[in-house]
Amino acid sequence: MAKKKGSRFGSEELELDMTPMIDIVFNLLIFFMCATKFRSQEGMIEAFLPKNRGQGSGTPQIDLNEVRIKLLWYDRSGRPTNVKTPREGGCVVLKIGDEVFNSAGELEDFTYRGRYLPEKHPVWRKLYEKLVAFRDGYSGTSEKGLPVIIDARKQVPTKYVISALNEVVRAKIKDVTFAAPEIPY
Amino acid sequence: MAKKSRVEQDPEPKPELTPMIDIVFNLIIFFMIVSELSNLTVEDLQLAYADQAAKPPKTAGAEKILQINVMEQDGLIKVRGHAFTTDAKLIAAGKYDSLAKFLGIEATGYEREEPIPGSPGPGPSKMRVNIRADKDGAFQRVQEVFDACMRNGIYKTSLAASKDDPGGP
Structure with a gap:
């Protein structure tokens, strides 16, 4: 608020009262601090389930051109295992058809900038390139293009499944579904 | 008499808006925090990383x-x-x-x-x-x-x- 101050020469000088402005500035500061979300930026990847499964559905149709990305669960020696976590020695092995993308333990031991970050392993780039090749060579009749199925064993940590799905989306493949849990591996 | 004449000369009182703005801002902050705490649809979880993840579609x-x-x-x-x-x-x-x-x-x-x-x-x-x-x-x-x-x-x-x-x- 401006205050009038008489001067020796009869003119009036204005003196600004800064207190209310500082009040408002502090309030704005608190407001924007609270409004800022400190949570990580979250998104979502669409992956529809098979439409022709579940309640009252018929026999699922099989496309012979479909690509099935398998996320297998092996022990360190490369044999199927029933251990529950990577700490107990479980390892993820990525496979399409007969092609194996990584050896057991390779993902779990991978470090990036001094941290264990399997999400940064080159195997995901390799998977992407493979998917692009499949997509470009697709000769099926589906309107949505190459169908891809992600088939992960139940013990596989979710981050590996998301990484595989991430590469499918990067390869601009529209028809991606998850294998139903009851499908035998 | 002199006192009365000074009152007559004073300009009309203007409402001081600053305290009201202060209170309004404080109320906004309060309700923001309360609404954040009551947001139970999203639990605190460590999500996997995916750079291709899209923003949720605006559905109503x-x-x-x-x-x-x-x-x-x-x-x-x-x-x-x-x-x-x-x-x-x-x-x-x-x-x-x-x-x-x-x-x-x-x-x-x-x-x-x-x-x-x-x-x-x-x-x-x-x-x-x-x-x-x-x-x-x-x-x-x-x-x-x-x-x-x-x-x-x-x-x-x-x-x-x-x-x-x-x-x-």
């Missing part, structure tokens, strides 16, 4: 996406702050409600697509579901949610992911 009304939180610590599934399970033993013991049953009730509020030729049941549901699962949790938990969705004809699923690069820029 019946097309709103149901957030399903797969909790790692207690093995439960939380929807709008309410705990559900897929474990038949826990359901039979009456400890928690069945997720499949809940989804079945929720799906009734959504339209269904045309039935699939050759399938005797109703068409797939238009309901959308976003599954938020801990990145180090076993995929089996997500598969159980998938199973509950498929039992109710819900196929429009998505997985939540973090867009923050764990390896840094």
Whole structure:
């Protein structure tokens, strides 16, 4: 608020009262601090389930051109295992058809900038390139293009499944579904 | 007399708006914090990284996406702050409600697509579901949610992911 101050020469000088402005500035500061979300930026990847499964559905149709990305669960020696976590020695092995993308333990031991970050392993780039090749060579009749199925064993940590799905989306493949849990591996 | 004349000369009193603005801002902050605390649809989880994850589509009304939180610590599934399970033993013991049953009730509020030729049941549901699962949790938990969705004809699923690069820029 401006205050009038008489001067020796009869003119009036204005003196600004800064207190209310500082009040408002502090309030704005608190407001924007609270409004800022400190949570990580979250998104979502669409992956529809098979439409022709579940309640009252018929026999699922099989496309012979479909690509099935398998996320297998092996022990360190490369044999199927029933251990529950990577700490107990479980390892993820990525496979399409007969092609194996990584050896057991390779993902779990991978470090990036001094941290264990399997999400940064080159195997995901390799998977992407493979998917692009499949997509470009697709000769099926589906309107949505190459169908891809992600088939992960139940013990596989979710981050590996998301990484595989991430590469499918990067390869601009529209028809991606998850294998139903009851499908035998 | 002199005093009275000074009063007469004073300008009309103007309302001081600063305290009101102060209070309004404080109220805004208060309600923001309260609303943040009451936001139970999204639980605090460590999501997996995916740079291709898209922002949720802006849907309104019946097309709103149901957030399903797969909790790692207690093995439960939380929807709008309410705990559900897929474990038949826990359901039979009456400890928690069945997720499949809940989804079945929720799906009734959504339209269904045309039935699939050759399938005797109703068409797939238009309901959308976003599954938020801990990145180090076993995929089996997500598969159980998938199973509950498929039992109710819900196929429009998505997985939540973090867009923050764990390896840094």
